[in-house]
Structure formats: structure tokens, C-alpha cells
Amino acid sequence: MKKWGFLLIILSFGLTFLYTEPFFEPKIEIHDDTENKIDRGTSENIEIEKDQIYQGNLLLVNQDHPVHQESILSDIVNLYEHQELTKGYGLMENEMYLSEEIAREFSKMILAANNEGVQNFCITSGFRGFEAQSVLYQEMGSDYALPAGYSEHNLGLALDVGSTQMKMADAPEGKWIEENAWKYGFILRYPKDKTDITGIQYEPWHIRYVGLPHSAIMQEKNFVLEEYLEYLKEKKQISANLNGESYKITYFPVSENALIEVPMNHVYEISGNNTDGVIVTVHS
Incomplete structure (x- = not known):
């Protein structure tokens, strides 16, 4: 399967520290909500x-569920050409692509880490x-890469994050x-x-955007994406307070x-799961 350690690299980049409002420790409450219809x-x-x-942020991509052409985000940009998206971290090379929206969310997170004194990040x-x-895949083989269409990197939602100081498994950035x-x-x-569920060995560098409140629910229940999507299919409807x-x-x-x-008076998002349905998230 796909896995390789990061080469230790020393990048020279200026960290820009911006004031951000403190992020309070999220408190999550989750309830089965089968009978509470719209x-x-x-x-x-x-x-x-x-x-x-x-289409959407909750797509399951693995050896059984490949990326479809319509799954690829349309706002892919070269981060090297958008310095406003790379505040607080470096890039391993001058052609590094990602969804612009996901890059903005990642930058917010890294600036929060910078403000806590964790500063040596790079993509x-x-x-x-x-x-x-x-x-x-041809160059690295099946032990270190996935075939085309079976990697989350083909979506624009995922990225590998390294430390300029040491391997992510040992680095403060990884922790x-x-x-x-x-x-x-x-x-x-x-x-x-x-690893028995994802089919992929431990990767402390590979992160994926799913958005709130989904990431908080997954953290609370110790779910990986496969488990979370099965949980939603089983429950049909849940409510969460974050x-x-x-x-x-x-x-x-x-x-x-x-x-x-769908509700007429609340904000909502719709995401497919890349298998058999869609997930509607209503924010009120």
C-alpha cells in the first residue's frame, strides 16, 4: 500500500503570525434523531x-471505491503562486496543488498551531x-503508492504534512x-x-478535510471515515451540538x-458518500 517516509528537508520561509481568536476546546453532544424529522x-x-x-467533502475513497471525474474539486490551484494561502508553513516544491478552499482552512489551522509555538510545518x-x-505508482510500486483513481490525493481534499525538523511520527508538528x-x-x-479498517498503514502525515461537525463527531466516537459513513447509514439521522x-x-x-x-430556513450542505447516497448537514 501507499506509504513512504518523508525526507527531512530544511526550508527557509518566513512565518507570519496573525492574531486569531482563541479556539475553545470543542464540546460535542451527539444524539440519535430518527424520529425528529424536518x-x-x-x-x-x-x-x-x-x-x-x-461530489462533496465526505467521499469515501479506498481500494473499493475509486475517485470519479466529477469528484475532483474544481478550485485546484498551485499554492506556490498563492502566497496568501501559505502563511505559517512551507512547500516542499514549487508545484504543489490543492483546493483553494481547503488550503484556506489548512492555513487557519496552521496559524493556530504557530500561535501555540508549533511552527515547522511544510506540505x-x-x-x-x-x-x-x-x-x-509506476515509480514507487504498490508498497508505496496507490493506483490512479484510488488515492485521496486525486480529490483535492487531502494533503501530506511534514516537519522541517524530523519525521512526523516523532515531531511536535505530528503530535x-x-x-x-x-x-x-x-x-x-x-x-x-x-489499519485493519482503512487497509493503509499508519500515516501521521496524511490528513483529509471533512469539515465540522463531522470531524468532531469522528473524534468523539473514535471513527475513521469508513466507520463514520456506516454509522450514518445505520442511524439514518443524528443531531449534534458543537x-x-x-x-x-x-x-x-x-x-x-x-x-x-431540506429546510427552507436553515443553511445546509449536501455531500455524497461515493458509494450509495448523500448526507445532508443542516446548521441551525
């Missing part, structure tokens, strides 16, 4: 096309197109990511104690184009 007086039906299954790998993934990434919508995708903000999360199976019910 009020039909304040809801509407919208059509979900089957392609929506393959060692970001988005890779199918062709680049195929070349990597900070493992303990804090979930507070900012990121997850450590391949933790040490879940630092006073309320969320309702509902799984809808989708086999063909379908109508689903």
Missing part, C-alpha cells in the same frame, strides 16, 4: 441527481491528477496535528489503531435521481 411547513423537496453521490504532497498518480486537526475540520485519515451550534445530519440512499427534503 417540519414540513418549513421544508421543500429538491432533486438529487445520481452524480451527487460522487510535502497535495493534489495529484490521475496521470501524476499513475506515474508515481499537534493528531491532537488538534479535528477542531478545524480535518482528520488523520490513517491512524495507527485502524459549542452551542446545532446540526442535524441525515443520510439519504440514492439509486437514481431522487427528491429529498
